Amino acid sequence: MQPGRNHLVDSVMVKQRAAAFTKRSIKTEAKSSGLRLAISMLDLTTLEGKDSPEKVRSLCRKALRPYEGTIDPPIPSVAAVCVYPSHVRTAAKVLAGTGVNVASVATGFPSGQYPLEVRLRDVTAAVEAGADEIDMVINRGAFLAGRHSEVAEEIRQVWQACEGAHLKIILETGELETYDNVRRASDLAIEAVDSSGVLKDGDVFIKTSTGKISPAATMPVTLIMLEAIRDHYLDTGVRIGMKPAGGIKTAKQALHYLVMVKETLGDEWLTPDLFRFGASSLTNDLLRQLLKGITGQYMAMHDFSEA
Amino acid sequence: MKPITTESHEHDPPADAGWDYSPAPERTPVPIDESYGLFIDGSMRAPLSRKRFETINPATEDVLSSIADAGAKDVDAAVQAAKKAQGPWARLKASERAKYLYRIARRIQERSRELAVLETMDGGKPIKESRDVDLPLTAQHFFYHAGWADKLAYAFPGRTPKPIGVCGQIIPWNFPLMMAAWKLAPALACGNTCVLKPAETTSLTALKLAEILQEVDLPPGVVNIVTGAGATGAALAEHPDVRKVAFTGSTEVGKVLARSVAGTSKKLTLELGGKSPNIIFADAAIDQAVEGVVSSIWFNQGHVCCAGSRLFVEESVVDEVVDKLRHRMQSLRVGDPLDKNTDIGAINSAEQLKTIERYVDAGEHEGAIMHEFSGQALPDKGYWHRPCFFTGVQPSHVIAREEIFGPVLSVMTFRTPEEAISRANNTPYGLAAGVWTNTGSKVFEIARKLDAGVVWCNTYNTFDAASPFGGFKESGFGREGGRHGLQSYVKF
CATH class of the missing domain: 3.40.605.10 (Aldehyde Dehydrogenase; Chain A, domain 1)
Known part of the structure; x- marks a missing residue:
């Protein structure tokens, strides 16, 4: 591959390919193991102005124990809980030592329309409060204006401010609008962090959306980002993670995404260390389908605790 | 999946055990009479x-x-x-x-x-x-x-x-x-x-x-x-x-x-028949062009008269295209045609399988390099051929001239558009062709110069009853x- 090559995207064929993943038939064993895998990849998220410490604590409980009943083997915990910086301490207190990470949005989420030093301080504060993972937003204004090196430099500085916390770079693809932009932004984000030092697998994720803008994650957009990750891997051997967020509400959709990851990047990416779903209502549908497979019956939604 | 080099002729190791799809056989019963008149x-x-x-x-x-x-x-x-x-x-x-x-x-x-x-x-x-x-x-x-x-x-x-x-x-x-x-x-x-x-x-x-x-x-x-x-x-x-x-x-x-x-x-x-050319320019959307190659040669086990069996790639992107093609080939599922997740089914007959094998042997014999992914076991009975492609192919090679009617692709390169056109047209056939570029003007210029009944631009093997289909020459x-x-x- 040529360094700095501008990867173009053809919208017709990328949609056709993305649609092909939804034709896979995931049944029996593959379905139950896929559903369990999807649960373990969840970033349970609450990002509202009205969020309360109580809501965050209940989300943490849900993260640790997604289903109240007992089944064998037990349902795994989710990967992380994702909150605003002001709730990081609350979440960290519940989740400390459990293996479930605390993720915090930062950098002036969701718009990123703040001076860089404010955004960086946001990151530092979240890390100091106990965040294991930082979900940053890129500066879409600068990107769309063509100031790509400015965007890259900001990402580098945020990555340095993370000081060991994992970084998820939100491209907010709904605002980038074109597939070419999605690919360009993915390459730019990956190259920005990669150029600032040795990366380990899963240190850095790219992420579709804040969830505040529609459309959020779609399969073609996610496919383009997975292809950027694959190309980087083939060039460098470093595995970047992927997180589609927003709009994935059903278990069936989640399985389609897993199929897409498997067939684009391979089974090595099918781990919470390299793939996450940013969602909350998805959890109970995954549980419902999983229990249907065990008991043969659909349970009512009120049988599952709210996240 | 491992990083891939184009030089190696060795077969890839099987993928590590991971999340695999369970069998998903289509079970609709079909009454078949013992004999038909x-x-x-x-x-x-x-x-x-x-x-x-x-x-x-x-x-x-x-x-x-x-x-x-x-x-x-x-x-x-x-x-x-x-x-x-x-x-x-x-x-x-x-x-x-x-x-x-x-x-x-x-x-x-x-x-x-x-x-x-x-x-x-x-x-x-x-x-x-x-x-x-x-x-x-x-x-x-x-x-x-x-x-x-x-x-x-x-x-x-x-x-x-x-x-x-x-x-x-x-x-x-x-x-x-x-x-x-x-x-x-x-x-x-x-x-x-x-x-x-x-x-x-x-x-x-x-x-x-x-x-x-x-x-x-x-x-x-x-x-x-x-x-x-x-x-x-x-x-x-x-x-x-x-x-x-x-x-x-x-x-x-x-x-x-x-x-x-x-x-x-x-x-x-x-x-x-056909020996249709599929041309990828450096300014194409490469990932989607690779998808196009998959549907042009591995659709229906390559048993397609308009199969894009000759792939011409602009020299500056040939390594990238070949790498991605190899990578993509690993996710093709060969096996039981009635399984809903099968991408490549059985070869239609023992006779056709022999023909394909004969051409693959000829390709190796003439010095071209065969690439296939042998990570999946093939069923014991029935007629099977893994999807594969050849690099190092010369236009004079048998596999670049004759219709194979199987999942076998010949990859060649070109430097200039004129060379692409003359190589693409250098065949007794003239059924179909594919052009991959994101430059609109190039699409029209190249498509006009190709001797083919159907020219697909940034797609391949797309059919519609309203669109006429047929060939030139042989x-x-x-x-x-x-x-x-x-x-x-x-x-x-």
């Missing part, structure tokens, strides 16, 4: 020849049914039935003819799952394709031509189209039911009657279609179906009362047919589909 004059009858042959499932080698081997007398009976039915059929009000075609189309849709399963069992193609490609296109051809039946005057303004008479139609084994639709629908819409000869390895869906024709009360003799091999086809083409011969198949047989109708007043259309003549396709079934 010939569909002549509206009913199934035993062959006068008293000869039969067996049709097998190429994925299991199990015998599916016993098929009648129509002799000259059987063919004559079918042609006479068609001749008798032709006048009344042509005099039928055109909108009534349309109704029959609509009913056939609807019935095909209603029975599409069953037909798809049968197509897969008899021919080896993955159920995903027979379900999502063959059957929808089959129904679409009947719907589309139903629409034309009472509007033919608009297809040929200022002229009066008349039916030709009895059409002898000989179809191949790669898209059995769809090819039957491509032949029957326009012929019937124009007021002709037909004698259809399916390929000997894939007769079953045509015989199921005969059931549908009975269900919709198509007048006896309007469509007759005679099963058999080459001799049956020859008897049909040579029958003096056949006014039009339509053939889809190999160039070799096409030439024989052309000789047999020479000097007669029979009309002839031929849709023959790929044949005449068009099927669209307004142009009607022309083959009328006289003025």
Whole structure:
């Protein structure tokens, strides 16, 4: 591959390919193991102005124990809980030592329309409060204006401010609008962090959306980002993670995404260390389908605790 | 998946055990009779020849049914039935003819799952394709031509189209039911009657279609179906009362047919072989172009007359394209055609498998480098060939010149657009071509210079009943589909 090559995207064929993943038939064993895998990849998220410490604590409980009943083997915990910086301490207190990470949005989420030093301080504060993972937003204004090196430099500085916390770079693809932009932004984000030092697998994720803008994650957009990750891997051997967020509400959709990851990047990416779903209502549908497979019956939604 | 180098000829190791798909077999039951007769004059009858042959499932080698081997007398009976039915059929009000075609189309849709399963069992193609490609296109051809039946005057303004008479139609084994639709629908819409000869390895869906024709009360003799091999086809083409011969198949047989109708007043259309070029420019969307390569050569095990079997890649991106192609090849699932997750099914026959293997050997013998992913085990029984491609191919190599009709791709390079065009056109065939570039002006410039009946730009193997299909040079003549396709079934 040529360094700095501008990867173009053809919208017709990328949609056709993305649609092909939804034709896979995931049944029996593959379905139950896929559903369990999807649960373990969840970033349970609450990002509202009205969020309360109580809501965050209940989300943490849900993260640790997604289903109240007992089944064998037990349902795994989710990967992380994702909150605003002001709730990081609350979440960290519940989740400390459990293996479930605390993720915090930062950098002036969701718009990123703040001076860089404010955004960086946001990151530092979240890390100091106990965040294991930082979900940053890129500066879409600068990107769309063509100031790509400015965007890259900001990402580098945020990555340095993370000081060991994992970084998820939100491209907010709904605002980038074109597939070419999605690919360009993915390459730019990956190259920005990669150029600032040795990366380990899963240190850095790219992420579709804040969830505040529609459309959020779609399969073609996610496919383009997975292809950027694959190309980087083939060039460098470093595995970047992927997180589609927003709009994935059903278990069936989640399985389609897993199929897409498997067939684009391979089974090595099918781990919470390299793939996450940013969602909350998805959890109970995954549980419902999983229990249907065990008991043969659909349970009512009120049988599952709210996240 | 491991990082991939293009130099290595070694086969990739199997992927680490991870999340694999469970078997997802299509279970729709399909009743198959122990033996079938010939569909002549509206009913199934035993062959006068008293000869039969067996049709097998190429994925299991199990015998599916016993098929009648129509002799000259059987063919004559079918042609006479068609001749008798032709006048009344042509005099039928055109909108009534349309109704029959609509009913056939609807019935095909209603029975599409069953037909798809049968197509897969008899021919080896993955159920995903027979379900999502063959059957929808089959129904679409009947719907589309139903629409034309009472509007033919608009297809040929200022002229009066008349039916030709009895059409002898000989179809191949790669898209059995769809090819039957491509032949029957326009012929019937124009007021002709037909004698259809399916390929000997894939007769079953045509015989199921005969059931549908009975269900919709198509007048006896309007469509007759005679099963058999080459001799049956020859008897049909040579029958003096056949006014039009339509053939889809190999160039070799096409030439024989052309000789047999020479000097007669029979009309002839031929849709023959190909060695279609697929050209990727450096300014293409490479990931999507690679997808295009997958659908151009590995669709239907490469048993596609318009398969993009020669890939020309601009030199500056050849490593990237080859890497990505190898990477993508690993996710193709070869195996049980009835499994809904199978991408590559069984090779249609033992004979075809031998042909493919012979070409692959020739490719290696001539010094080209073969790439395949052998991580998946192939079933013990049945006829299988893994998808593969060759690099280091010279245009003079046999694998770059002759039609293989299998999942085997030859990758070559070019430096300038002129070189791409001259290499692409350097073939006796002229059926299809593909162009991949994100530069709009280049698309039009290159497409105009390619000698091919169909040029796909930034896509491949995309079909529609409204779009004419056919070739130049040794790929044949005449068009099927669209307004142009009607022309083959009328006289003025």
